[in-house]
Amino acid sequence: MDVWQFLADNKKRCLALTWEHIWIVSLALFIAILIGVPIGIVITRNKKVAQSVINTANVLITIPSIALFGILLPILSLIGHGLGKVPAITALVLYSQLPIIRNTYTAIQNVPSELVEAGRGLGMSRWRRLKEVEIPLAIPVIIAGLRTAAVMNIGIAAIAAYIGAGGLGVFIQEGISRVHQEMIVAGAILVSLLAILVDGTMALLERLITPKGVKIGRKQNQ
Amino acid sequence: MIQYENVTKIFGSGDKSVTAVDNVNFEVEKGELVTLLGPSGCGKTTLLRLTNRLLSLTQGKIIVDDQNIMDINRVKLRQSMGYAIQEVGLFPNKTIYGNIAIVPRLLKWDEDRIRDRVDELLTMLQLEPDTFRDRYPVELSGGQQQRIGVARCLAADPKILLMDEPFGAIDPINRVEIQDEFLRVQGKLKKTIIFVTHDLQEAIKMGDKIAIFQEGQLIQYDTPETILTNPKNEYIADFVGTDRGLKVLGLRKAKDVMVENPANLIQASTKASDALKFLQDKKLEHGTVVEKEKPIGYLTSANLEETEAPIKEIAEAYPKLITPYDNLKDVMSVMLMYDIRVLCVVDEDNNMAGTISLEDIQKSIMKIYSGTGEDKH
Numbered sequence: 001m002d003v004w005q006f007l008a009d010n011k012k013r014c015l016a017l018t019w020e021h022i023w024i025v026s027l028a029l030f031i032a033i034l035i036g037v038p039i040g041i042v043i044t045r046n047k048k049v050a051q052s053v054i055n056t057a058n059v060l061i062t063i064p065s066i067a068l069f070g071i072l073l074p075i076l077s078l079i080g081h082g083l084g085k086v087p088a089i090t091a092l093v094l095y096s097q098l099p100i101i102r103n104t105y106t107a108i109q110n111v112p113s114e115l116v117e118a119g120r121g122l123g124m125s126r127w128r129r130l131k132e133v134e135i136p137l138a139i140p141v142i143i144a145g146l147r148t149a150a151v152m153n154i155g156i157a158a159i160a161a162y163i164g165a166g167g168l169g170v171f172i173q174e175g176i177s178r179v180h181q182e183m184i185v186a187g188a189i190l191v192s193l194l195a196i197l198v199d200g201t202m203a204l205l206e207r208l209i210t211p212k213g214v215k216i217g218r219k220q221n222q
Numbered sequence: 223m224i225q226y227e228n229v230t231k232i233f234g235s236g237d238k239s240v241t242a243v244d245n246v247n248f249e250v251e252k253g254e255l256v257t258l259l260g261p262s263g264c265g266k267t268t269l270l271r272l273t274n275r276l277l278s279l280t281q282g283k284i285i286v287d288d289q290n291i292m293d294i295n296r297v298k299l300r301q302s303m304g305y306a307i308q309e310v311g312l313f314p315n316k317t318i319y320g321n322i323a324i325v326p327r328l329l330k331w332d333e334d335r336i337r338d339r340v341d342e343l344l345t346m347l348q349l350e351p352d353t354f355r356d357r358y359p360v361e362l363s364g365g366q367q368q369r370i371g372v373a374r375c376l377a378a379d380p381k382i383l384l385m386d387e388p389f390g391a392i393d394p395i396n397r398v399e400i401q402d403e404f405l406r407v408q409g410k411l412k413k414t415i416i417f418v419t420h421d422l423q424e425a426i427k428m429g430d431k432i433a434i435f436q437e438g439q440l441i442q443y444d445t446p447e448t449i450l451t452n453p454k455n456e457y458i459a460d461f462v463g464t465d466r467g468l469k470v471l472g473l474r475k476a477k478d479v480m481v482e483n484p485a486n487l488i489q490a491s492t493k494a495s496d497a498l499k500f501l502q503d504k505k506l507e508h509g510t511v512v513e514k515e516k517p518i519g520y521l522t523s524a525n526l527e528e529t530e531a532p533i534k535e536i537a538e539a540y541p542k543l544i545t546p547y548d549n550l551k552d553v554m555s556v557m558l559m560y561d562i563r564v565l566c567v568v569d570e571d572n573n574m575a576g577t578i579s580l581e582d583i584q585k586s587i588m589k590i591y592s593g594t595g596e597d598k599h
Contacts, residue, residue, distance in 0.1 A: 123299075
């Protein structure tokens with residue numbers, strides 16, 4: 001089996017599919033952040049609402065991806081995008097909601113109550129408290145949620161090749177139908193490498209973005 | 223000035239409602255530090271939090287400098303009052319500078335002015351600005367953090383400070399130190415302060431006045447001395463404790479009980495035999511020897527018997543000279559420590575101001591216990 005040979009022979013296509021994979025996942029993550037982080041913050045105001053929102057996201061994530069594509073097909077067909085990148089990205093956005101909302105909610109919720117109390121008492125508006133205290137303190141945990149979502153999405157995006165979304169899943173799908181083992185393994189390896197790379201990058205980002213005062217505190221506790 | 227008029231706060235509704243503050247009326251004068259005292263759950267913290275609208279009133283009015291607080295924007299109101307809490311609540315993601323700068327930044331001060339103000343406050347609280355400005359809260363000790371908490375609440379120079387057990391989270395030794403420091407600062411700044419505490423000692427030490435609460439009601443509002451000497455009822459007498467006599471001693475100054483023209487003065491030029499006769503005639507045990515208004519020591523009959531030496535040489539020096547502003551507790555400690563019943567009080571120029579005896583102090587305690595609200599002896 002000569003996977004390396006296959007990769008070397010198909011350099012251009014590998015790069016193109018990897019790039020396609022990255023941007024599907026990135027776009028999905030970007031949209032997911034825009035939706036999930038505000039939801040995670042807003043629901044901290046009401047425990048009951050928070051519980052049902054998180055439960056809904058919990059249910060979403062248990063739907064198998066193939067089934068979700070199936071559900072989205074008739075719905076998105078209404079706007080002429082039953083197949084391709086639109087349903088793929090939609091599915092990824094939905095799957096990302098649980099880790100993003102849950103982590104955002106938990107992180108904001110875990111900001112020590114005396115800090116919130118002090119902020120209110122000093123006359124900081126809710127927005128100001130969020131911007132200057134709660135979000136900076138919550139950000140490491142929020143990024144951890146994004147990291148989970150990103151890695152998960154890389155895997156699910158590979159399956160989206162079956163609905164014509166493109167990306168590295170194409171190698172796997174094509175390889176299976178042509179019984180081309182090298183192609184399947186090459187696809188799997190590239191997806192895995194991408195996942196590892198993104199995971200590492202996000203870990204680094206998490207560390208960079210943690211406020212310095214919090215880092216010093218963690219070091220002292222060790 | 224802060225006026226509380228029929229202030230009531232009820233949490234919950236119907237059967238489950240709890241009256242946390244029950245029809246409270248009192249006034250806090252400008253420049254005064256009032257301590258709110260009582261066991262936990264007595265409503266003191268609730269009252270504090272009503273003042274800057276962290277909680278909303280059920281009934282009544284709170285008027286700050288002739289303005290009803292309900293007519294002031296909530297956030298503006300809070301910015302106009304300093305706020306400090308027991309847990310301090312410094313923001314861990316901000317440096318000391320960033321923490322102190324919170325309210326000035328909300329008020330849109332320019333950064334130069336903020337910088338000067340932060341340095342001024344750090345210096346005032348005896349923290350070296352260059353060392354502390356750029357540190358993070360986790361790098362500071364508990365006592366230092368509490369100081370920053372105080373600095374933060376003073377930052378925009380508010381006229382009113384609301385403090386909820388601001389020194390509650392530190393060990394007793396550091397607490398005394400920060401209390402002293404805060405009193406020194408307050409002596410200069412003259413803020414109007416409401417200070418919640420459950421510690422009687424702290425309430426007595428810090429408060430110009432004390433408001434004692436029980437189950438949401440204001441039971442007594444008076445100066446610490448009046449509360450100790452004249453507790454309004456059994457509850458307060460119990461609360462201030464059977465040792466309230468000793469506590470009053472900590473508040474009373476030597477000048478309050480000293481005898482200004484004592485009968486036992488002996489001029490240094492007097493002969494020993496004459497001095498002895500003087501003491502025996504007046505039935506005195508203790509003579510204070512003075513020379514040109516300055517006390518130089520004391521004599522007893524035993525010192526004078528069978529001697530002709532100049533009394534200036536026989537006189538024993540006082541172990542410690544008392545100033546009129548020393549409190550009676552300290553004076554009594556000196557007496558007990560050196561086994562001496564009479565001490566000499568001197569003014570700033572070390573001139574004789576009077577004498578103070580253990581009996582004088584005792585009498586002052588007796589008066590306290592003969593007041594109303596008698597405890598069980």
